[in-house]
Amino acid sequence: MITNKTSHRIICEKALRRYPEILMPQDKIPTKIHFPQKFTTVIEERTAIKGSLTAQRTNTITCWTDGSKLDTGYSGSGVLINSQTLGDISWYTSLGKYTTVFQAEIHAILTCANYVAHNNITHHNITINTDSQASIKALAQYKQTSKMVRQCNLAINNIASNNLVTLKWVPGHSNIEGNEKADTLAKRGSSIIPTGPEPILPIANCTIKSILNNQAKKDHNKKWTSRTDCRQARETMPLTCAKRTRMILSLRRQELKNVTAILSGHCNLNKHMFITKMSNTPVCPKCNLEEETPTHHLGVCPIYQRLRQKYIPLPINVPYDISKCPIKNIAQFLTNTSRLKEIST
Numbered sequence: 001m002i003t004n005k006t007s008h009r010i011i012c013e014k015a016l017r018r019y020p021e022i023l024m025p026q027d028k029i030p031t032k033i034h035f036p037q038k039f040t041t042v043i044e045e046r047t048a049i050k051g052s053l054t055a056q057r058t059n060t061i062t063c064w065t066d067g068s069k070l071d072t073g074y075s076g077s078g079v080l081i082n083s084q085t086l087g088d089i090s091w092y093t094s095l096g097k098y099t100t101v102f103q104a105e106i107h108a109i110l111t112c113a114n115y116v117a118h119n120n121i122t123h124h125n126i127t128i129n130t131d132s133q134a135s136i137k138a139l140a141q142y143k144q145t146s147k148m149v150r151q152c153n154l155a156i157n158n159i160a161s162n163n164l165v166t167l168k169w170v171p172g173h174s175n176i177e178g179n180e181k182a183d184t185l186a187k188r189g190s191s192i193i194p195t196g197p198e199p200i201l202p203i204a205n206c207t208i209k210s211i212l213n214n215q216a217k218k219d220h221n222k223k224w225t226s227r228t229d230c231r232q233a234r235e236t237m238p239l240t241c242a243k244r245t246r247m248i249l250s251l252r253r254q255e256l257k258n259v260t261a262i263l264s265g266h267c268n269l270n271k272h273m274f275i276t277k278m279s280n281t282p283v284c285p286k287c288n289l290e291e292e293t294p295t296h297h298l299g300v301c302p303i304y305q306r307l308r309q310k311y312i313p314l315p316i317n318v319p320y321d322i323s324k325c326p327i328k329n330i331a332q333f334l335t336n337t338s339r340l341k342e343i344s345t
């Protein structure tokens with residue numbers, strides 16, 4: 001029995017206990033290579049599409065598919081089939097809370113393909129319309145890493161052996177009758193809370209990532225807000241923010257240095273220099289009005305008012321506002337004041 005657990009093992013074991021989704025059936029599969037595709041995919045310009053929606057003809061099956069996820073978190077798919085051979089059919093399915101919109105779209109297409117196969121349809125022109133370009137592109141790829149996409153791809157290829165199958169993109173919410181009806185059906189499916197066990201479809205990799213990321217973000221914020229040190233940094237960054245982090249990391253080297261220094265408070269402004277006993281006073285040497293903190297430099301010091309109006313147009317008199325100020329503007333302001341390059345007095 002192994003008793004000497006490393007910290008990473010403990011983290012993984014905790015995650016498995018906290019998130020049962022990790023142990024549920026997964027959608028991710030080892031990469032499968034599949035070619036050639038027996039069906040055609042069409043993604044046209046929006047303007048070209050409206051005119052090309054033709055009326056029903058003999059030996060033609062037109063399918064409209066859609067997937068949806070409501071604010072309640074539940075997903076559903078909707079399918080509408082127009083055909084002289086099969087008649088007009090429509091149905092919707094509830095797909096539970098773990099299904100993503102992309103999976104719901106794929107599920108709708110798969111349902112169409114299975115229905116056609118089940119009815120032994122041959123020598124027909126079959127068009128499956130979807131408003132999901134992502135689904136069409138995923139199904140057209142010869143490399144597949146998703147169980148759902150793989151299953152759908154095989155089902156379409158199966159019916160394409162004896163039919164001419166086209167997978168076609170139509171713009172969503174553009175008053176195209178078939179798409180609007182499929183959308184209504186998908187929403188109807190999403191509005192039903194399933195009674196069976198979840199997950200209805202295999203859990204997508206992005207769902208697991210999102211669950212873990214959200215929890216990591218919550219844990220990070222909890223740890224950050226409960227700290228008693230880092231006072232200045234917590235004033236300028238009250239909560240962690242991935243978007244601001246990305247913006248900071250995209251800055252040029254000197255800008256990155258300035259912004260990191262000002263947001264953390266570890267810079268040559270007099271407040272910090274006084275704390276580190278490198279200055280006799282914490283007061284701003286430019287205006288002598290108050291302590292020279294990052295908040296004072298960015299939002300208050302009257303000496304830099306003209307530059308502030310140019311680069312930080314919104315008044316930032318309280319720390320809360322600094323946390324909202326775009327990083328690029330702060331970087332430009334700091335470059336132009338050159339205060340961080342000056343030697344403290």
Ligand SMILES: [Zn+2]
Pocket residue numbers: 284285286287288289292296300301302303
């Ligand atoms: Zn000042």
